[in-house]
Amino acid sequence: MKKLIALFVLLFAMAILPGQSAFAKEGNDCCKKGEACEKPLAGKKAGAPKSCAACAKICEDTLKYFKKQGGKYTEAANLQKLQDCITLCNASADLQARNSAHAKKLLEVCHAVCLDCAKMCKDMNDPKLADCVKSCEECTSCCES
Secondary structure, three states, rough: OOHHHHHHHHHHHHHHHHOOOOOOOOOOOOOOOHHHHOOOOOOOOOOOOOOOOHHHHHHHHHHHHHHHOOOHHOHHHHHHHHHHHHHHHHHHHHHHHHHOOOHHHHHHHHHHHHHHHHHHHHHHHHHHHHHHHHHHHHHHHHHHO
């Protein structure tokens, strides 16, 4: 199901976002100005906060935390933002790892979703969400177009 959602998001992004593929210089830790990284993210450490894969992992942990907390944390809009961020960050990491020609288009969508997720976590006023905010903001800066 996750792969189907990721595919749908990719197709949606390709349909609405114009652009062409470009690759950053080898060795960069993140994709600057919407460019895909040449080095695969799969080889990077899970703790590297600038990678899309690391952001997805932190958002997965945050989603589990939200579900345990209940109340305002489990409002549909909040859960959806986290799920969208997880899906797009995972898909972005996968496209970058394969040096896909479509990575740049998806990174633009990932950028917007990470911004939204970071804002939502900030607005919760919960110090336990600091890692999610930081990771999303760093992923956002990496995927900035």
